[in-house]
Amino acid sequence: MGNGVSAIAAHGVRKRYAGAREKAALDGFDLEVQSGTICGLLGPNGAGKTTAVKILSTLLQLDEGRASVAGFDVTTQARQVREHIGLVGQYAAIDEILTARQNLVMFARLNHLSSRQAALRADALLEQFSLTETGKASASTFSGGMRRRLDLAASLIVSPSVLFVDEPTTGLDPAGRREVWAAIRSLVAAGTTVLLTTQYLEEADQLADRICMLKEGRVIAEGSPDSLKSALGGDWLDIVLRSDNDISVVAHLVKPVAQGDIDINHQDSRISVPIIDRTKALVAVAMALSEAGIEPEDLALRRPTLDEVFFHLTGPTGSENPLEVAS
Ligand SMILES: Nc1ncnc2c1ncn2[C@@H]1O[C@H](COP(=O)(O)OP(=O)(O)OP(=O)(O)O)[C@@H](O)[C@H]1O
Ligand SMILES: [Mg+2]
Structure with a gap:
């Protein structure tokens, strides 16, 4: 062959x-x-x-x-x-x-x-x-x-x-x-x-x-x-805070790098931000947090999970919505 x-x-x-x-x-x-x-x-x-x-x-x-x-x-x-x-x-x-x-x-x-x-x-x-x-x-x-x-x-x-x-x-x-x-x-x-x-x-x-x-x-x-x-919306930047108190401040700080809806989990004090350029987003958020005097518990880049991929593909109702992806 x-x-x-x-x-x-x-x-x-x-x-x-x-x-x-x-x-x-x-x-x-x-x-x-x-x-x-x-x-x-x-x-x-x-x-x-x-x-x-x-x-x-x-x-x-x-x-x-x-x-x-x-x-x-x-x-x-x-x-x-x-x-x-x-x-x-x-x-x-x-x-x-x-x-x-x-x-x-x-x-x-x-x-x-x-x-x-x-x-x-x-x-x-x-x-x-x-x-x-x-x-x-x-x-x-x-x-x-x-x-x-x-x-x-x-x-x-x-x-x-x-x-x-x-x-x-x-x-x-x-x-x-x-x-x-x-x-x-x-x-x-x-x-x-x-x-x-x-x-x-x-x-x-x-x-x-x-x-x-x-x-x-x-x-x-x-x-x-x-x-x-x-096509599935790129990567995520997860920020875990030491307490829920700063969450709205941080949600505001990350807006410039967010490429879609920010996901806020109050229970875990976690903010997940959809991003495209991994390095730029990480540096910008780290600097913004530092300037605001907020030290996060954790700050990490991650790829979409399979669950998220399927959620994007099929939608919340499970409606089949085939996605065309360019090579
Ligand atoms: N020998 C079988 N007889 C009847 N139904 C089967 C048989 N093997 C698989 N199925 C059904 O066919 C469908 C596809 O199964 P298959 O094993 O190919 O899935 P899979 O993607 O390999 O899953 P997994 O990740 O669990 O290995 C499932 O609904 C399963 O229940
Ligand atoms: Mg199998």
């Missing part, structure tokens, strides 16, 4: 689970992922992320629509699709009794490598994922981050051109999350196309070239992290 070629394409995919009385899990799902990029499929519980991954990796059949991976149709060329993909499921697939190295050798043998080839591949992957030193320990002793890295390593035994990773860091602490992010970045540097699902906007932001926001089986917004965020 050359430049500009879609490694993953889905058009109008519908899937309703047998016996499901509710809506379809995927309901007109469209997706296009360019070769050699990371796409983040973002959505809350039940949005259809795992269903999409299962259909694209041929574990599940679609009811309607079309999808192809690495140029092969998932319905009519499932075997070829499987030969070109790796899959890291939502729940770890490693064997706890085995060591990290034994796990990798086992996966390699299952992929028809000779025992010598399997040992070489296992050692190379242990090194790539910084697991060499712990390779001899039983996987049951591994931290969550190490398990996920081992899971990733196992999915790369045969160097897939497209890798699906379903919620790689759910339940991990920040250090574990960073370890997994580094591992995924190194894969893409080596040319693999990655479709990653996540519930965390920050994760998609850190890793993805493009983000697709999924809600009730449909993509409701799509774009680069930056374009998506600016």
